[in-house]
Amino acid sequence: MISIPKIAGPSAEPEPGRLSAPFNRLDTFGYDAREQSADACAVIDTEAVDDLIAEVGAVATAEMLTVYLLETERRLAILRALPVDRSDAIHLQAHTIKGSSGIFGLPRLAATAGALERSALTVAARDYPLRLEELDAAYAASKHVLSAYLENVLRGVARAAARG
Numbered sequence: 179m180i181s182i183p184k185i186a187g188p189s190a191e192p193e194p195g196r197l198s199a200p201f202n203r204l205d206t207f208g209y210d211a212r213e214q215s216a217d218a219c220a221v222i223d224t225e226a227v228d229d230l231i232a233e234v235g236a237v238a239t240a241e242m243l244t245v246y247l248l249e250t251e252r253r254l255a256i257l258r259a260l261p262v263d264r265s266d267a268i269h270l271q272a273h274t275i276k277g278s279s280g281i282f283g284l285p286r287l288a289a290t291a292g293a294l295e296r297s298a299l300t301v302a303a304r305d306y307p308l309r310l311e312e313l314d315a316a317y318a319a320s321k322h323v324l325s326a327y328l329e330n331v332l333r334g335v336a337r338a339a340a341r342g
Contacts, residue, residue, distance in 0.1 A: 256271050268294065275287070
């Protein structure tokens with residue numbers, strides 16, 4: 179079973195009478211997807227990936243990110259099949275891609291999905307395919323950069339293990 183790392187919010191202990199500490203997107207993911215355009219965001223936040231590696235190890239991180247990539251591809255396929263009048267389903271799929279991409283250190287993909295999420299109720303039929311193209315492009319760039327980064331990390335782990 180894969181252990182999901184705990185994401186620390188602004189304070190470690192909840193306030194008395196609260197179930198958990200307040201959530202701050204900027205503190206947690208290092209960016210605020212509501213405020214930045216996707217183009218202004220980096221493709222990858224290596225610190226977030228490194229934090230995940232430090233928490234669960236490089237091999238477990240690679241396994242988790244493989245599942246994330248497959249799940250994201252599945253959600254992108256669902257979005258491509260949805261008609262524009264299914265705003266509730268568009269919102270849900272975009273929201274899920276946004277959240278998981280932010281957690282896994284992919285701020286550009288998170289911001290692009292966030293833009294689709296916010297516009298799900300108002301996107302015009304002629305603009306929806308363009309939003310999906312933007313999301314596909316952000317995903318392709320994120321997958322490429324993330325895969326290359328993880329391959330380098332795993333090579334380093336293998337070299338360190340070979341040395342003893």
